[in-house]
Amino acid sequence: MRTGMGALGGRLALAALLLAQAGCGYSTGLRLAPGYGSVGVEIFGNDSQVRDIERDFHTALTAVLRDRLQAPLSAPGEADLVLRGDILDVHFRPGIRTTGNVLVETGLTVRARASLWDPEHEEVVAGPVVRATQVGYAVDDPAGESEARRRALDNLAERVVLDLLAPLSVPPDASVTGEGPARPPRR
Secondary structure (H helix, E strand, O other), rough: OOOHHHHHHHHHHHHHHHHHHHHHOOOOOOOEEEOOOOOEEEEOOEEEOOOOHHHHHHHHHHHHHHHHHHOOOOOOOOEEEEEEEEEEEEEEEEEEEEEOOOOEEEEEEEEEEEEEOOOOOOOOEEEEEEEEEEEEEOOOOOOOOHHHHHHHHHHHHHHHHHHHHHEEEEEHHHHHHHHOOOOOOOO
């Protein structure tokens, strides 16, 4: 059984730990370089044969940006940076079969090209990058294909966002040091 003093000491230690973490400046998100205040995402083009996959990819991209970026999302026409690109193709792989030639697992590959556009300077500031991701699923799972598609698009969105925005991000201590990339000068 805990005494009153032991419980109080534990609470004080927890409070001190929480205060120390809150003041350390730790950040989990990407911060844009000075001059870039917001990011927009255009609906990607769709060169694949899969209908409306670009809409699902747009949802995945905006979710990753909301989770990873310490800057607001804006409409593409109002943003300082615009993420744009194309779904290049979606392929379904033949899959894994049993010795009796019964299909038990299959999968899909999604490939996209993306770049980061600065509308003010009318130039690409990052990319283009071409990324692909593969996801497998069990054929007997009723949600297998749709869940695999969601996982593939989420993974692809994460890779695209990190590949394009990480080089433009500012280190967490940049407010003190002034380091990090700056917006390109006006032409």
